[in-house]
Amino acid sequence: MDAFYASVELLRYPELAGQPVVIGGGRRHQPVLLADGTRRFAKLADYAGRGVITTATYAARDYGVHSGMGLMKAAALAPQAVLLPTDFDEYRAYSRRFKAAVAEVAPVIEDRGIDEIYIDLSDLPGAQDSVGHDPFGGVRALGLEIKNNVRRATGLSCSIGITPNKLLAKIASELDKPDGLTLLARDDLPLRIWPLPVRRINGIGPKAGAKLKALGIDTIGQLAAHDPQDLVRHFGPNIGRWLHDAACGIDDRPVVVFSEPVSMSRETTFDRDLHARRDRAELGRVFTELAEAVAQDLQRKGYAGRTIGIKLRFEDFKTVTRDLTLADAINDAKAIRHAAGLCLKRVDLSRRIRLLGVRAGNLARSPAR
DNA sequence: TCTGGGGTCCTAGGACCC
DNA sequence: TCTGGGGTCCTAGGACCC
Numbered sequence: 001m002d003a004f005y006a007s008v009e010l011l012r013y014p015e016l017a018g019q020p021v022v023i024g025g026g027r028r029h030q031p032v033l034l035a036d037g038t039r040r041f042a043k044l045a046d047y048a049g050r051g052v053i054t055t056a057t058y059a060a061r062d063y064g065v066h067s068g069m070g071l072m073k074a075a076a077l078a079p080q081a082v083l084l085p086t087d088f089d090e091y092r093a094y095s096r097r098f099k100a101a102v103a104e105v106a107p108v109i110e111d112r113g114i115d116e117i118y119i120d121l122s123d124l125p126g127a128q129d130s131v132g133h134d135p136f137g138g139v140r141a142l143g144l145e146i147k148n149n150v151r152r153a154t155g156l157s158c159s160i161g162i163t164p165n166k167l168l169a170k171i172a173s174e175l176d177k178p179d180g181l182t183l184l185a186r187d188d189l190p191l192r193i194w195p196l197p198v199r200r201i202n203g204i205g206p207k208a209g210a211k212l213k214a215l216g217i218d219t220i221g222q223l224a225a226h227d228p229q230d231l232v233r234h235f236g237p238n239i240g241r242w243l244h245d246a247a248c249g250i251d252d253r254p255v256v257v258f259s260e261p262v263s264m265s266r267e268t269t270f271d272r273d274l275h276a277r278r279d280r281a282e283l284g285r286v287f288t289e290l291a292e293a294v295a296q297d298l299q300r301k302g303y304a305g306r307t308i309g310i311k312l313r314f315e316d317f318k319t320v321t322r323d324l325t326l327a328d329a330i331n332d333a334k335a336i337r338h339a340a341g342l343c344l345k346r347v348d349l350s351r352r353i354r355l356l357g358v359r360a361g362n363l364a365r366s367p368a369r
Numbered sequence: 370t371c372t373g374g375g376g377t378c379c380t381a382g383g384a385c386c387c
Numbered sequence: 388t389c390t391g392g393g394g395t396c397c398t399a400g401g402a403c404c405c
Contacts, residue, residue: 024373054405072371073371073372112404113404202404203402207402262378265375267375321399
């Protein structure tokens with residue numbers, strides 16, 4: 001989906017169309033409905049806190065702001081941009097709608113979070129057809145049908161890449177954003193994929209990107225031309241081989257239509273860093289709330305966790321985790337809080353705490369309450 | 370003006386067992 | 388006193404993604 005959260009907000013506030021809009025932060029900057037029927041929106045410049053951008057409209061991105069950027073930093077770049085609070089319930093509702101609209105056309109879908117999916121078109125009637133002189137006319141028609149269905153159901157645009165595998169589809173879907181439809185065959189690799197920077201490969205993040213750059217590898221083509229043995233030397237056998245395969249467009253991962261969850265967690269960043277002793281009461285209260293939230297999530301979805309863990313981030317941004325595996329899976333708030341408390345005892349709390357989280361892993365199905 | 374929240378997967382060392 | 392090879396489970400941290 002294109003700029004998903006921002007696009008959903010534009011449906012609600014159409015007067016913001018074309019303007020730089022940024023989504024992020026807490027509840028404190030709701031739009032206010034004025035007596036004359038217009039709305040007053042918060043500006044990025046008004047923000048104070050530790051939030052980050054979850055999504056920015058394309059107009060806002062022109063100012064150099066992007067998702068993940070701290071709102072205070074973004075305010076320096078685009079002070080007049082409109083700031084809206086994140087409304088996950090609304091985005092989840094639109095997420096369900098767009099996925100249902102796709103499923104009407106192509107039901108083999110892999111969920112990749114709230115605004116992304118992989119679709120397997122290979123067994124769909126017409127997928128292999130050519131239309132006129134276009135050998136890929138069949139899949140192009142399918143792509144257009146999916147886009148139309150999504151727009152009809154949600155009013156939103158999406159971008160689609162149709163290729164022989166998931167790796168290439170992900171890259172192709174981003175080549176023509178927004179409202180794109182990009183078709184790519186194996187033969188297109190040298191011309192369309194190899195000139196792109198290695199970071200476009202899903203799975204090459206900041207660390208691997210920097211390491212490749214240090215080796216003189218900037219583009220996917222350079223990665224494909226590089227000696228695989230040398231990549232194995234620098235990245236280990238698994239990542240080394242994967243890097244080279246990916247650059248050559250090789251990817252045989254199937255579209256996975258269902259997978260069991262592995263863990264469920266809740267975490268929160270405090271408005272100010274808390275001290276284990278001086279802020280003991282507040283810390284304890286939040287800790288209990290997080291345990292209760294995890295318990296609720298588990299119960300609502302019908303799971304219990306045998307491993308309970310905590311996460312702390314300190315004022316210097318160093319992050320530690322501790323976990324504890326029990327004899328039996330639990331999803332009761334009191335039991336989770338107790339196990340998490342045992343974990344907390346194993347952490348040195350001399351630094352001030354920025355973030356606290358509670359996690360349940362090793363999940364097993366449990367009757368929903 | 371530093372850096373959210375919810376996830377997955379991988380690695381590596383140690384305990385423990387046969 | 389010094390020593391095998393294979394396996395599983397647990398814990399902690401880190402890279403990466405949406």
